[in-house]
Amino acid sequence: MVPRVLIVDDHAAFRSFAHRVLVADGLVVVGEAADGAAAIAAVPRLRPDVVLLDVGLPDMDGFAVAAVLDAQDEPPAVVLVSSRSRADYGSLVDASGAVGFVAKSALSGDAVRRLLTPGRDDA
Amino acid sequence: MREPESARIVDAADEFRRRLERRLHDGAQQRLASAVLVLGLAGRTLTGDAAGLVAEARQELALAMAELRELARDIYPVLLTEAGLGPALASLTDRCPVPTVVSAVPDGRLPATVERTCYFVVFEAVQNVAAHASATRAEVVVRAEGGHVSVEVGDDGAGGADPDGPGLSALADRVAAHGGRLRVESEPGAGTRVRADVPCG
Numbered sequence: 001m002v003p004r005v006l007i008v009d010d011h012a013a014f015r016s017f018a019h020r021v022l023v024a025d026g027l028v029v030v031g032e033a034a035d036g037a038a039a040i041a042a043v044p045r046l047r048p049d050v051v052l053l054d055v056g057l058p059d060m061d062g063f064a065v066a067a068v069l070d071a072q073d074e075p076p077a078v079v080l081v082s083s084r085s086r087a088d089y090g091s092l093v094d095a096s097g098a099v100g101f102v103a104k105s106a107l108s109g110d111a112v113r114r115l116l117t118p119g120r121d122d123a
Numbered sequence: 124m125r126e127p128e129s130a131r132i133v134d135a136a137d138e139f140r141r142r143l144e145r146r147l148h149d150g151a152q153q154r155l156a157s158a159v160l161v162l163g164l165a166g167r168t169l170t171g172d173a174a175g176l177v178a179e180a181r182q183e184l185a186l187a188m189a190e191l192r193e194l195a196r197d198i199y200p201v202l203l204t205e206a207g208l209g210p211a212l213a214s215l216t217d218r219c220p221v222p223t224v225v226s227a228v229p230d231g232r233l234p235a236t237v238e239r240t241c242y243f244v245v246f247e248a249v250q251n252v253a254a255h256a257s258a259t260r261a262e263v264v265v266r267a268e269g270g271h272v273s274v275e276v277g278d279d280g281a282g283g284a285d286p287d288g289p290g291l292s293a294l295a296d297r298v299a300a301h302g303g304r305l306r307v308e309s310e311p312g313a314g315t316r317v318r319a320d321v322p323c324g
Contacts, residue, residue, distance in 0.1 A: 011153050011157070013153075013154075013157045014153060014156065014157050014160075017157050017160040017161055017164070018160065020160075020164055021160055021163065021164060024164065024167060056148070056149070061205070083148060083152035083153050083155070083156040083188070083192075084148060084152070084192060084195075084196075084201065085189075085192055087196075087214050087217065087218060088192070088196055088200070088201055088202060088214070089201070089202060089205070089206075090202050090206065090210045090211070090213055090214040090217075091206065091210045091213065092202070092205060092206050092210065103156075104153075104156035104157075104159075104160070105155070105156045105159040105160070105184075105185050105188055107160060108163075
């Protein structure tokens with residue numbers, strides 16, 4: 001199954017490059033959102049398998065968005081992304097319900113796929 | 124109650140550090156992350172020497188990003204704001220070259236100035252452990268009791284730290300600005316204990 005991805009980030013340039021990287025790696029990008037509210041509204045409509053979710057959004061932080069998504073019926077897998085590293089967020093990542101964390105500079109289709117595989121390790 | 128002037132100076136400097144970290148993250152780091160992705164995309168379309176050069180550029184840029192990230196974290200740890208002292212100390216000690224455990228830390232949040240004071244005491248102390256102490260392990264203990272918080276960092280290293288050196292004396296000033304007191308015990312051969320007591324609440 002090809003994962004269908006929603007990209008959530010307030011930086012338009014990052015959304016655009018992430019979109020191209022994921023498509024080049026064989027994933028399907030079903031949409032983009034620029035803030036938490038737009039992401040929460042888009043998920044029931046677009047039904048992505050994966051939400052690539054920036055931790056630092058203008059209206060609410062990614063951890064809060066992840067918690068809202070996690071409470072929905074059939075929640076998508078959430079992959080947190082940031083230009084900070086996982087160590088900068090420590091236990092917040094574990095507590096968020098996200099399947100994992102990818103540093104923005106390490107984003108690839110494989111990095112996302114690995115997190116969707118049971119028994120995976122974080123990139 | 125109005126804080127004394129020295130406390131307000133320290134708080135203003137901390138606030139500046141917090142904003143500086145934020146600007147690094149929102150600005151340069153975002154652009155570098157995008158540039159790394161672009162070079163990755165470019166590399167896919169290239170072959171031969173050009174592919175190798177682009178891969179090298181990408182690698183250098185990724186290293187620059189990692190260095191900038193560490194610098195930003197040293198300026199101000201975002202985890203301290205977002206999650207509080209316990210998670211921030213866990214992340215800090217995880218990255219220490221000398222094995223360091225946090226044996227005790229209060230649950231929940233403390234006043235922001237207390238969290239910052241405690242964090243920077245531990246930050247300075249573990250940096251000294253890594254740089255000077257020849258220690259094999261270190262321990263961090265934070266306790267809140269009876270209207271004050273104590274934070275102590277002990278190691279099993281060489282001792283002989285100079286409390287009047289620039290790092291520790293600046294730390295003593297920071298602690299004193301918030302009405303606390305810093306003590307350094309560092310007999311040669313007997314390890315070092317840095318302890319701060321700060322009023323809380």
